[in-house]
Amino acid sequence: MKTKYTAPLQKKNETEQTLRSLAFMNLPDLFSQLESGENGLTSTQADARLDKFGENTINTGKHDTVLRRLYSAIINPFNVVLLIIAAITFFTDVIYATRPDYLTVSIILLLVGVSSGVSFIQGERSNSAAAKLSEIISNKADVLRDGKQLEIEMKDVVPGDIVYLAAGDMLPADLRFLSTKDTFVAQSALTGESNPVEKYSQLQNTQDDALTDLTNIGFMGSNIVSGSASGIALSTGNSTYIGSMAKSLSGDRAKNSFERGVDSVSSLLVRLMFVMVPIVFMINGFTKKDWGGALLFAISIAVGLMPEMLPVIMTSTLAKGAVSMSKQKVIVKTLGAIQTFGEMDILCTDKTGTLTEDKIVLEKYMDVQGNDDKRILRHAYLNSYFQTGLKNLIDVAIINRATTYQMDEVLASYHRIDEIPFDFSRRRMSVVLEDKEGKRQLITKGAVEEILGICTFAEIGGKVVPFDDQNRAIAKEVYESHNAEGLRMIGIAQKNEVPDEHSFSVADESEMVLIGFVGFLDPPKESAATAIAALKEHGVRTVVLTGDSEGVAIKVCQKVGINSEKVLTGADVEGMNDARLEHAARSCDLFAKLSPAQKERVVRIFQGAGHTVGYMGDGINDAPPLHQADVGISVDSAVDIAKETADIILLEKDLMVLEHGVLEGRRTFGNIVKYIKMAASGNFGNMISVIVASIFLPFLPMLPVQILAQNLLCDFSQMGIPFDNVDPEYLKAPRKWETGSIKSFMLYMGPLSSIFDILCFAIMWWIIGASTKDTAPLFQCGWFVFGTVSQVLVIHMIRTAKLPFIESRPAKALLISTLLVAILALAVAFSPMAIALDMHALPLRFAPWLALLLVAYCLSTQLLKKIFTKRTGQWL
Known part of the structure; x- marks a missing residue:
């Protein structure tokens, strides 16, 4: 007696065995096994099975719970370093100290808590926004319920459902085909085969053939390329063949150019840290003869030099961009696609349904x-x-x-x-x-x-x-x-x-x-001409890749403002090698009568020439170029495979939202670059300042607890960056990651900040009189307040190529965050609160000197900004 199909299987070999046995079973036995029939299931049966087997979704076994996300927010390389410092400080300041001092440990733990809390809260906001947006988009499946053909959400398909499939549909489950008509299925995600395979209702295999070669079995995750079919769902969710491989298929995707750029700058700063921090440690160890203090100071400097706010800034900025685009009825499936949208300089688009109305x-x-x-x-x-x-x-x-x-x-x-x-x-x-x-x-x-x-x-x-x-x-x-x-x-x-x-x-x-x-x-959309002109004004070239004939395509292109003087057909493309096609594509904005493979090739040719390419399409023939493009754009009414492949989904086919997406991407990129350039130049300057101070001063220029407190305050001041305004001039052209520009910026701005740090040292030493070990807390307080307030002010200097506050105003969020931190830093430095950080309150006679230093620093930065822009052609 056969065992009833009662529970999802967890092991891949069990899944294969079950699918194989169902593939070779005769239909009456198959229906009996699945407790179904030619008329499918009743609604009552379907509801009961949905309760029993769960939703038809795949997970990797690692549930993304709130606790897991909280753990990820706390345990990261930056926080680990801080926790190590806290442990060392706890031993030196509490356990082995004659008078236990919990202040430093408390501040370090507060720094960890604040950093983790901000990261966690921003992550939760991002997850919540992404979840709400993803609920708007859903793939559908046609099934037979109660003897009637219904359209249901794919997640509601259960074992035993009779499913109807047509070209463009994704297979909602592992299924056995009951009828086929010239049915070709793309299952490269499972097998790596680039060519679609034909499926039949009658098995044409032997027991020795591989599971994926069975002609009457279709697998979840594959899609119908052509033809039509019906089938009975054998397994759903994690019980499917692809579900059994979920863990191996859920590896990290390849990083895009922006992420690689962020990594390169972070790597540069880390390398500098590993070179400079040992130097700081050795200098302070030999000059101060306090190797323990020197070690703690060096580690604190290392923490201060790490761009620990980068993940938070990136997540916050991208999440804000996604939410902003959702208000324009644009759903971002992949957050990183927002930045790529801004980097895009060529938009390839199908004609029908994208440039033209949906009503032919x-x-x-x-x-x-x-x-x-x-x-x-x-x-x-x-x-x-x-x-x-x-x-x-x-x-x-x-x-x-x-x-x-x-x-x-x-x-x-x-x-x-x-x-x-x-x-x-x-x-x-x-x-x-x-x-x-x-x-x-x-x-x-x-x-x-x-x-x-x-x-x-x-x-x-x-x-x-x-x-x-x-x-x-x-x-x-x-x-x-x-x-x-x-x-x-x-x-x-x-x-x-x-x-x-x-x-x-x-x-x-x-x-x-x-x-x-x-x-x-095929009338053009009313918004098409305006949108294409707006994209062109912002440096994005629109290229049409269509399967239609030249005549129709030329007429449409003429109406929407796309150059149609030169046209390449599929036959022309086929007859060219890559070098000739790349040369021809430089001046051709209309490609007609293209096959899906030829569309994909044209996109790849543009990418090979150094362009960042977006592709917009909604049909089966658009899936290959959508997958190839740097950013794929589709619509909610597209076929399943197009929606699944795309990074961005338009809920309405109003092309003007493309311009909004491009600008949002550039705005996102601009705000992230602001932080990176601040972090790179500020950290480089701090390294120089610390080395100079370590050589000439008989005491530490700042204690570890003071460095960490300053770091905390500066992190707070930067929390408004994701919400900041970006100058209209910056948004005019596509923005790509340029590590060389960041290095140049660091080499210019870093030494400038060090010059004013050294001037601050001189004022504290000769004018204020903080020149001995006994007056070290006063000296440290002076550099603490100057370093904090100057880093806050430089945010406003760096955020724009224009004159800050006058020609370019910051967002309210950034203005408030920087103002609060500057006031707090001044309040600590000029009041008894300084004692809490082992400092002495500054005399009021230092205030004019502080103001003079800050004004001179801002003026010098503005002057250097002009020199840098003139030499490099850009600021950010």
């Missing part, structure tokens, strides 16, 4: 000679109505126009015998119909070139004649003249010599009779 209008139905003929519309209607695959906009337009002529009355006279589904290599599809008298006919519609290629006869003047060169020339002239006017032309052919008993295939699409054409208007 049928304008013409004509015979081979170009005369209006409703009979042509009637044949097109029968083809579109009876085909069971993906009904596209052309089918909808044909059906709508035919219905206005009451042609739906003829449907009762026909029934469908078979069909040959559409695919992108043939670019046509056929149906086999039979009327009440038993007469059969095959009706084919498709791209004109493809239809002409399968016709050996034509119907002219009511007579079927050979499709010789003369008649072919007549047909081409009619097609080309209307195509040049901007009509999207589709050829219609038929034949009556159809076998009675036959399984129809592509081979039957031969010796056809060309009967005429239907022509469509």
Whole structure:
């Protein structure tokens, strides 16, 4: 007796064994095993199974719980260093001290707590926003419930469901095919095979064949490339084949150029730290003869030099960008895509449904000679109505126009015998119909070139004649003249010599009779021309990659403002090597009659030439270029595989949101670069200052607790950066990661800050009189307040290439965060609160000198800004 299918399996080998046994089982036993049947499940059964098996989703076993996220926020390299310092300080200041002092330990732990808390809160906000946004987008599946075909969310599919599939659909579960028609499935995610494989309802394998080679089994995560099928769900969620491999498939994705750039700067700072910190340790050890204190000081300096706020700033800025874009009805699936959006300098886009309206209008139905003929519309209607695959906009337009002529009355006279589904290599599809008298006919519609290629006869003047060169020339002239006017032309052919008993295939699409054409208007979107002009103004070139013919594509491009003087077709692309294509693509903004593979190749060619490429599309043929592009953009009404592949989903096809996305990406990038340049230059300058102070001073320029407190205050002041304004001039051009620019910035700004640090040392030493070990707390207080306030002020100097506050105003959040920190630092330094940090309160006579130093530092920074911009051509 067979074991009932009762619980999700956890091990891959068990999953394989189960799928293999179900693949070789006869249908009655299969239905019995799954407690289902040809009519699928009832709603009651489906609800019970959903409770039993859970939602049809895959997880890796590591649940992203609140506790796990809190742990990740606390345990990171920066906090680990701080905790080590806290442990050392606890031994030196508490356990082995004659008078226990908990202040330093408390401040260090406070620093860890604040850093972790900010990171955790920002992460939670980001997760919450992402979760709400992801709920808006959902892939659907067609299933048979209660004997009726319903559309449900993919997560609600359960074992035993009968599923209907068409081109563009993702397989919602591991399933066994019950019926197939020219069904080709892309399962490269599982097998690595680039070519789609054909699936059948009848098993054509032996027990020795690999599981993924079984012809009657489809796997969750694959998608239908062409044809249609039905199947019964065998397993869902983690019980699927891909679910059993979830852990191995959930590795980190490759880092993009921005992340690599951040890593390179962080790596630079860490390398500098590892070189300079030992030098600081050795100098202070030899000069101060206090090796323990020198070690603690060196470690504290190391912490102060680490860009510990970088993860928080990046997460906050990207999350803010995602939420801002969601208000424009743009859903960001991958946060990093926001920055790539801003970096994009070429937007490749399909034409239909992206530059044009979703509503194609049928304008013409004509015979081979170009005369209006409703009979042509009637044949097109029968083809579109009876085909069971993906009904596209052309089918909808044909059906709508035919219905206005009451042609739906003829449907009762026909029934469908078979069909040959559409695919992108043939670019046509056929149906086999039979009327009440038993007469059969095959009706084919498709791209004109493809239809002409399968016709050996034509119907002219009511007579079927050979499709010789003369008649072919007549047909081409009619097609080309209307195509040049901007009509999207589709050829219609038929034949009556159809076998009675036959399984129809592509081979039957031969010796056809060309009967005429239907022509469509594909009106451009109202927002297309404005959006393309706006993108061009911001340095983004729009390139059209379409499968349509040149005539229609040229007309649309002319209306929306895309240069169409030069056109490359799929045949042209195929005949060029990569070098020639790259040269030709420099001046070509319109590629027509492209296959999906050719679209992908053009995107890759642009990337190879150093461009950051976005691709916008919504069809099955757009999946390869969407995957290849640096940022994939689709719409919520797209086919499943397009939505799954894209990084960004538009809930409305208003192209103006693309401009908003580009600007948001550049704004995001700008704010992150502000922080990185501040951190790089500030840290480099601090290294120089500490080394100089360590050589010449008989005491430490600042105690570890003071360094950490200053670090904490500066971190607070930078919390407003993600919300800061970015100058309009900065947003005009695409922004790419340039590590060289950051290094140059660091080499300019770092030494400048060190010069003013040394001036502060001189004032404290000779004017204030803090020149002995006894007055060290006073000296340390002077550098503490200058270092803190100057780092706060320099945020405003660095954040813009213009004159701060006057020509460029910061966001309120940044103004408030910096102002509060500056006031707090001054309050600590000039009051008894300084004692809490082992410092002496500064005399008021230091205030004018502090003001003079800060003003001189700001003026010098503004002057250096002009010099740097003149030499390098940019500031940020």
